[in-house]
Amino acid sequence: MKVADHVIERLREWDVEYLFCYPGDGINGLVAAIGRAEGPAVVQPRHEEMGALTAVGYAKFSGKVGVCMATTGPGAIHLLNGLYDAKLDHVPVVAIVGQTARTAIGGSYQQEVDLESLFKDVASDYLAVVSHPAQLPNVLDRAMRTAMARRAPTAVIIHADVQEEEYRPPEHAFKNIPSSPPGYVAPLTRAPDRELDRAAEVINAGERVAILIGQGARRAVPEVIRLAEMTGGGVAKALLGKDVLPDTLPYVTGAIGLLGTRPTYEMMRDCDTLIIVGSNFPYVQFLPEFGQARAVQIDNDGHMIGMRYPSEVNLVGDAAMTLRELLPRLRQREHGPWRRGIEESVARWWRTMEMQAKVEAHPVNPMLVFHELSPRLPENAIVCSDSGTSANWYARLLRFHGEMRGSLSGTLATMGAGVPYAIGAKFAHPDRPAIALMGDGAMQMNGLAELITIRRYWQDWADPRLIVAVLHNNDLNQVTWELRAMGGSPRVPETQDLPEVSYAAFARSLDLDGIEVDKPEQIAPAWDRALSAGRPAVLDIRCDPDVPPIPPHADFEQMKDTAQALLRGDADAWGVIREGARTKAQEFLPHR
Numbered sequence: 140m141k142v143a144d145h146v147i148e149r150l151r152e153w154d155v156e157y158l159f160c161y162p163g164d165g166i167n168g169l170v171a172a173i174g175r176a177e178g179p180a181v182v183q184p185r186h187e188e189m190g191a192l193t194a195v196g197y198a199k200f201s202g203k204v205g206v207c208m209a210t211t212g213p214g215a216i217h218l219l220n221g222l223y224d225a226k227l228d229h230v231p232v233v234a235i236v237g238q239t240a241r242t243a244i245g246g247s248y249q250q251e252v253d254l255e256s257l258f259k260d261v262a263s264d265y266l267a268v269v270s271h272p273a274q275l276p277n278v279l280d281r282a283m284r285t286a287m288a289r290r291a292p293t294a295v296i297i298h299a300d301v302q303e304e305e306y307r308p309p310e311h312a313f314k315n316i317p318s319s320p321p322g323y324v325a326p327l328t329r330a331p332d333r334e335l336d337r338a339a340e341v342i343n344a345g346e347r348v349a350i351l352i353g354q355g356a357r358r359a360v361p362e363v364i365r366l367a368e369m370t371g372g373g374v375a376k377a378l379l380g381k382d383v384l385p386d387t388l389p390y391v392t393g394a395i396g397l398l399g400t401r402p403t404y405e406m407m408r409d410c411d412t413l414i415i416v417g418s419n420f421p422y423v424q425f426l427p428e429f430g431q432a433r434a435v436q437i438d439n440d441g442h443m444i445g446m447r448y449p450s451e452v453n454l455v456g457d458a459a460m461t462l463r464e465l466l467p468r469l470r471q472r473e474h475g476p477w478r479r480g481i482e483e484s485v486a487r488w489w490r491t492m493e494m495q496a497k498v499e500a501h502p503v504n505p506m507l508v509f510h511e512l513s514p515r516l517p518e519n520a521i522v523c524s525d526s527g528t529s530a531n532w533y534a535r536l537l538r539f540h541g542e543m544r545g546s547l548s549g550t551l552a553t554m555g556a557g558v559p560y561a562i563g564a565k566f567a568h569p570d571r572p573a574i575a576l577m578g579d580g581a582m583q584m585n586g587l588a589e590l591i592t593i594r595r596y597w598q599d600w601a602d603p604r605l606i607v608a609v610l611h612n613n614d615l616n617q618v619t620w621e622l623r624a625m626g627g628s629p630r631v632p633e634t635q636d637l638p639e640v641s642y643a644a645f646a647r648s649l650d651l652d653g654i655e656v657d658k659p660e661q662i663a664p665a666w667d668r669a670l671s672a673g674r675p676a677v678l679d680i681r682c683d684p685d686v687p688p689i690p691p692h693a694d695f696e697q698m699k700d701t702a703q704a705l706l707r708g709d710a711d712a713w714g715v716i717r718e719g720a721r722t723k724a725q726e727f728l729p730h731r
Contacts, residue, residue: 142272143172143302146235147179149276153283153321155179155206157197157566159190163210165237165250168302179206182566182596185588187214189559191221191234196556196563198230199546200521204286205232205563211239211299212250215257220553222261222292227550228379229354231286233293234262240300241270254296262294269297273309277318287323328439329461330454338435338452339468345412345433347477348372351395351426353380355417355438355458360384362462363416370414371472373481375403377420378534379549386538389482396425397690398534401491402484415450417458419443421550437461492536500683502657505529505610508680509536511662512574512608515670518542519571521564525557525586527578527617529610531688554578558586558607562593565600572604572670579637580615582607587645590677594649597675605675607646612684613637620688646677657681 140148146169150158159182162170173181184190187209194205205225209218215236225232236258238244239251258266265285267278282293309315330338342348348370356363360383367374367390374384375395384391393400395407407413407427413434420426426448427434434450441455454461496510509532516522518541524533530547539545544564548556561575577586586607597603610616615635622628643653652672656665656679669676 143168145306160208165211187217192559196560201567225292229290264291265293329456349410353377353418359459371478394534505682523560569600608678614684643679652676
């Protein structure tokens with residue numbers, strides 16, 4: 140058995156189902172071993188970055204480790220963006236990378252790159268170079284265990300000539316490091332009783348409780364619901380925690396932050412007690428004013444806790460277990476004016492979103508695309524948003540319910556993650572429908588190429604539905620609005636204009652379903668057609684770029700900067716003024 144055969148066999152023993160792999164001569168030994176093995180299966184992306192992002196999507200939606208593989212030099216470099224996405228969103232991913240043969244190292248050989256320096260930041264939790272067969276399986280096992288334990292990317296670099304050597308397991312001898320059998324079970328921890336008592340004292344003393352949850356609360360749904368019922372508080376969701384609680388609960392205020400909702404903004408503005416569960420939301424300007432609220436935070440990562448808000452009590456431990464111990468210490472609060480106010484604000488918000496979505500635009504209001512999708516979402520759908528204005532509408536307008544899952548590049552906010560995430564979701568759950576919500580900039584960046592990957596694999600999925608919806612406005616719209624709102628700069632056509640592409644026609648050229656939409660009344664039938672199709676579909680939706688993603692709590696400086704940008708000669712000034720006024724007006728109509 141060669142070293143490469145052992146690596147593939149060991150991955151199989153770790154129950155790795157898929158390798159997201161693009162080949163190259165730096166991993167020829169590993170590729171040949173894949174051909175000789177009975178698994179894992181290979182998923183070939185169109186680009187190594189897409190392979191890494193697909194591995195992230197697979198890991199997010201499966202709960203398993205995503206494993207990507209690439210050659211040395213350019214292949215390894217291409218992995219970086221996807222691996223940084225995993226690092227910043229705390230996702231377990233293992234990268235296996237080839238390296239120039241040992242005899243050529245230091246000789247400026249073709250594609251020779253200092254991979255240890257390249258990966259030392261992104262794979263800071265664990266990075267190892269295999270230069271001798273006896274380092275295995277320990278190095279690979281540690282990479283897998285560390286990825287799971289730290290929820291982070293790790294990297295294993297294997298020289299090309301080592302891959303071809305005969306493998307002999309390490310002996311129980313000096314400087315040999317054997318490894319235990321594959322397997323990792325996460326520990327369940329909770330904060331000590333004394334700290335739980337302190338936390339209960341803070342929460343019980345509060346009159347206006349606000350709860351903020353993130354992805355770390357995903358396994359604590361019953362406990363979070365019970366916490367909200369006992370305290371009479373509302374629950375806001377960080378972007379990566381959007382799918383933790385259903386939006387059908389009347390006290391769930393929705394997203395927080397620049398992409399957030401008015402009910403969340405008002406709740407954070409007026410609360411006197413803040414409970415943070417499994418979230419590291421970084422934008423402190425959207426949390427209560429310092430000194431306004433007493434705070435308790437629950438997180439299983441001690442080195443990340445207490446860093447966003449001056450929390451009085453920090454409970455380090457598993458969210459579900461810690462809450463189960465905390466809840467009996469809390470007193471049941473009557474649901475008075477505070478809770479009723481939250482529920483009334485949430486109800487008003489959804490009515491406002493409907494009215495804003497139905498504001499006339501030219502040709503289509505992008506908010507209407509999301510508004511019409513929301514009630515049509517299957518209960519087991521997986522929704523992946525890209526970065527850009529699509530993330531605004533994803534955060535505010537989609538009402539999650541049932542067993543729906545959803546995610547996006549939350550912290551890195553990289554463009555182009557939506558389609559590879561959806562592909563990863565389909566390999567994690569081939570029996571569930573997946574939807575990617577894209578801007579046309581991200582679609583041109585890499586989404587078009589990954590439609591080829593979808594074409595290659597879709598017939599392997601029990602449920603063939605993978606829908607890519609493209610907001611087609613020929614503008615890098617999020618950056619356009621950031622220029623206007625944050626810098627007071629007019630739109631710069633040289634950087635913002637996108638070339639015209641027919642996304643539906645491209646889809647049809649691949650024998651996928653391609654659906655054009657350029658009228659509001661076509662949106663609902665288009666979603667119905669795509670959701671009932673027996674193959675993947677692309678919705679090519681002509682959207683108005685002048686519909687502003689105005690935060691419901693836009694401050695004076697942002698409004699002033701936008702006005703200055705328009706006065707300085709923004710070519711779309713009158714369209715922006717018209718659509719902005721129409722949209723914002725919906726918040727002040729009689730239903731409020």
